[in-house]
Amino acid sequence: MKKLIKFILAGLVSCSLTACSTPSQNTPSTSAPSTTATSTETDYDVIVIGAGGAGLTAAISAKEAGANVIVLEKMGVIGGNTAISGGEMAAPNNWLQQEQGIEDSVEQFKEDIMVGGDNEANEALVSVLAENALDGAMWLKDEINVPFEDYMLFFGGHSVMRSLVPENASGSTITSSLKTKADELGIQVLTQTEATQLLMEDGKVNGVVANTKDGEITYHANKAVIIATGGFGSNVEMRKQYNPDMDEKILSTCTVGSTGDGITMAQAIGADVTDMEYIQTYPTCDIDSGLLLYVGDVRLAGRAILVNKEGKRFVEELERRDVISLAVTEQTDQVSYLFFDENGLAAADIMDAHGHEYDKLIEEGKLVKADTIEEAAEHFEIDAAALKETVETFNQYAKDGNDLDFNLRGTLTPFADEGPYYIMVSKPAVHHTMGGLVINTDAQVIDTAGNVIPGLYAAGEVTGDIHGTNRLGSDAIADIIVFGRIAGQNAAK
Ligand SMILES: Cc1cc2nc3c(=O)[nH]c(=O)nc-3n(C[C@H](O)[C@H](O)[C@H](O)COP(=O)(O)OP(=O)(O)OC[C@H]3O[C@@H](n4cnc5c(N)ncnc54)[C@H](O)[C@@H]3O)c2cc1C
DSSP states (O other): OOOOOOBOOSSOOEEOSSOEEOTTSOOOOBOOOSOBSOOSOOEEEEEEEOOSHHHHHHHHHHHHTTOOEEEEOSSSSSOHHHHHSOOOEEOTTOHHHHHHTOOOOHHHHHHHHHHHTTTOSOHHHHHHHHHHHHHHHHIIIIISOOOEEEEEEOOTTOSSOOEEEEGGGOHHHHHHHHHHHHHHTTOEEESSOEEEEEEEETTEEEEEEEEETTEEEEEEEEEEEEEOOOOOTTOHHHHHHHOTTSOTTSOBOSOTTOSOHHHHHHHTTTBOEEOTTOEEEEEEEOTTTOOBOGGGHHHHTTOEEEEOTTSOBOSOTTSOHHHHHHHHHTSGGGOEEEEEEHHHHHHHTOHHHHHHHHHHHHHTTSEEEESSHHHHHHHTTOOHHHHHHHHHHHHHHHHHTOOTTTOOOSOOOOOOSSOOEEEEEEEEEEEEEOOEEOBOTTOEEEBTTSOEEEEEEEOSTTBOSSSTTOOOTTHHHHHHHHHHHHHHHHHTO
């Protein structure tokens, strides 16, 4: 039997040093494994800023390469967006693909990333990601002991099913395993320790100033500093600075810690940024809070259709997130309705991990379960006759094996002739910031003149140029593990 998800989703108030978030905001609510609040020692080989997936991976890699490492985390809990993510990770030629006879290749993955990002990504960085994703997944499985489910998901924009799913379909499975490994290796992770400034001496980064509950502390890095502070999806001012469309009217799926601190700290010492205007929205989020709705993963299992108030489909359900999001904003009330049946819900295997979300949505009337299509449609005042016709048409396409309207990829499965049926309302929210610091293939940060900034590395969502205009689902976890490992190994040299 699966373990219950480790999140405590309600009633938790999580604070950084500068701001406390209310329970209604998005917080990584993994109960934090033992951390040290402050450290009397301030000299280290490598300082990692940010205890999300990229930071913990980098810290472990640096430590295993022989460095004395410390991790600074501004929030009261570790994990960042990684912990609240689904943790799904794209890896070509993975063990489940081999078992299921799914043909894939590094080249195909690389092409999917490039095309998915409108060929705006840096090809050299994409090659590194594609070539090392499987190795990263094996490292998580075999070295970090991350348990993986025995099924995969098919994310929009990928040409084959290649996305591995950690136990409970939760990124907290990954961050808690990483933290356990960090503890075993004796790596200190200081929570409530907010990095505010990078220090330089003789042109080399050699330290970090941080606000702690005991006041300002300067940490010295004999070898290097690694920035792993994540994206800026929760920083509305920064979003608007680079993309005025991404204003306060658009909610966010991200944690309150995703404020782009690493970007501004590095810019202050001359670092270059790229792709900052490319901000991704996720199409199926809570209409009031912006939380990403995991019940919507029925779509990723290929078992749901998206319809509008008029009861009609309007987009391919496995299209890129930006394409679906844009299509949703063009529909009545700027929302979409996800239609699925009992078999689809079972196939997506989400109830163990996300049963609490299901219950809450039902309670709030944002998800309805009904015996007939008409009854479900009535709840949201959707045109029931049109929806019935849409479902019948889709069922015929499924039987024929060809979706003549939107060419839905994957294997098509008809909806059951009898209920129960489900409809979930949702709308897009800011999800991922593709832009960030410019790095090279060694994860070194580059300045505005195109030169390496000695002693400074970056990995994860804080970096740019890896996903182009649009990140494909499950590519971020591959990104943070691959570049986290590279940053850690190189910083320790
Ligand atoms: C709801 C949701 C679901 C997702 N699902 C998936 C998925 O299934 N697959 C996938 O590939 N991607 C997914 N993503 C995207 C992916 O989770 C992120 O891009 C990725 O986890 C970012 O990892 P990171 O280590 O770079 O940053 P984070 O995990 O966000 O970690 C950054 C850390 O740095 C800390 N920090 C920030 N500033 C400072 C500072 N000044 N000082 C100290 N610490 C600081 C933060 O508090 C945070 O803990 C999802 C994202 C969200 C929001």
